[in-house]
Amino acid sequence: MRNFLNNLTIKQKMYSLNIGILIALMFLVGYTIQKVSSIEDEFTNISKIVVNIENEELRQSEKAINNIINDIKFGLPMWVIINIIMSIILFIGIKSVVNNILKTEVGLLEFFKYLNRKSDKISTIDIHTNDELGIMAKAINENMLATKANLESDVSLIDNTVKIADAVKRGHLKSRIKKSSHNPELNRLKDVVNDMLDTVYNNVNSILHILTKYTDYDYKNKVDVSNMSAQMKSLAM
Known part of the structure; x- marks a missing residue:
């Protein structure tokens, strides 16, 4: 009988323990459910806050985009113009x-x-601007005109020389080159030719003078041959 009571007491204890565990589990489950619900509420609130923030940012973004679009609409025509x-x-x-x-x-060319x-x-060159091309064109034009003037003076001197040579060939020993050039070498040549013509003219005149005397049978004078040579000297002697 005592053993039965002891066994019954153990069963009661086990039952009581199980009931306690079950109650503890139920309490734990209830607490967990409450916490989960609280967490869900927190998440809901956070989601609402995030949505509100996103909506506010979206509104700000839309506002900024609209401002940019308005600026573009206003500035684009001006930019195009x-x-x-x-x-x-x-x-x-x-x-x-x-x-x-x-x-x-x-x-x-x-x-x-x-x-x-x-x-x-x-x-x-028909350029009258004040830029680099205009300055260069002006300098080129000045040099072109100067070169043209020089060449024309050279041609004039040469033409005059040809005419004088033709006149001398026909016996006009008094003819001289009158034209001048901007070319110093041509001017030097002109002076040499004129000096030569002067010498020939003087020598021929001296010979003619003596020959005239000879026609009058005056043989006292002789031609000065100190400045003569070659054929001219032979003729004078």
Whole structure:
């Protein structure tokens, strides 16, 4: 009987222990459910906050985008107009430079033809700007005109020399070269030729003078041959 009671007591204890464990588990489950619910509420609140933040950021972004779009709508026509104006200015500037380069090329080619005797005239470069091309064209024009003047003076001197030589050949010993050149070497040649003509003229005059005397049977005078040589000296003697 005592053993039965002891066994019953153990069963009661085990039952009580199980009941306690079950109650503890139920309490734990309830607490857990409560915590989970609380966490879910916290997550819900956080989600709402995040959504509100996202909505606010979205509104701010939309506002910024709208401001940018408005700025673009306002600035785009002005930007297009400025670009068109700049393009026109750039086109005009490039066209002007290209035209001036072509004018310079044409002027130089014409000048080279003149130098090579393929043309009897030159065309100055028609550029009157104050930029580098204009300054260069002005300098080229000045040199072209100076060269033309020099060549014309050379040609004039040579033509005059040819005429004088032809006159002397026909017996006009008093003829002299009158033209001058900008070329010092040609001027020197002119002076030498004129000096030669002076000497020939004086020698011939001396011989003629003595011959005239001889026709009058006056043989006292003789030709001064100190400045003569070769055939001229032989003729005088």
